[in-house]
């Protein structure tokens with residue numbers, strides 16, 4: 001069984017002591033792809049992220065200014081992306097809008113927009129962080145025009161909200177939240193299988209029975225199990241489909 005964790009933060013302090021074992025445990029259950037999301041405003045994290053990809057074939061990178069850091073955006077950041085090996089930088093993200101952060105909404109929108117434009121210039125998909133702002137995110141995508149691919153990570157909206165993004169070709173990603181959120185289960189049930197990605201968002205959002213603890217890529221299995229249950233699909237098949245989806249969104253042109 002081959003699995004893909006489409007969203008993790010392996011350079012978080014929570015992994016400082018045992019990252020090697022964490023990656024090893026994931027590998028042992030078949031996680032052959034991990035997208036490690038980097039914060040583009042954090043030079044140290046970028047450097048460490050690039051090092052990781054030299055050490056592990058399974059680790060890929062995405063980079064972006066998280067909405068939480070939207071006010072740190074500057075035009076020089078785009079240049080930083082040119083130091084990434086082409087076969088390792090698979091997306092711009094996570095980027096988006098989150099009104100629960102103490103960052104002015106207009107600043108978040110502007111930083112989001114600038115990065116969509118970068119993604120278009122680079123021909124890369126985007127990874128969207130969106131909470132309570134599906135309308136705003138949708139409008140910006142529309143204004144920036146659609147021939148753009150991407151995923152809404154740890155989707156937290158309703159089916160109605162999901163449908164609009166599916167209609168414009170986006171993928172929907174489910175994390176450990178799927179193991180306990182009725183809303184997420186409903187959306188996963190209705191989302192076509194060929195548009196679903198899975199992720200851990202490690203070290204956050206651990207699935208049941210690890211809820212509240214540090215999350216790690218090997219726990220993706222719990223989300224695969226839950227998705228299999230919802231879709232009435234064997235676990236191996238769920239793994240195969242979600243990994244194929246990961247490859248077609250992020251690794252297609254390699």
Ligand SMILES: [Zn+2]
Nearest residue numbers: 007037094201
């Ligand atoms: Zn994240």
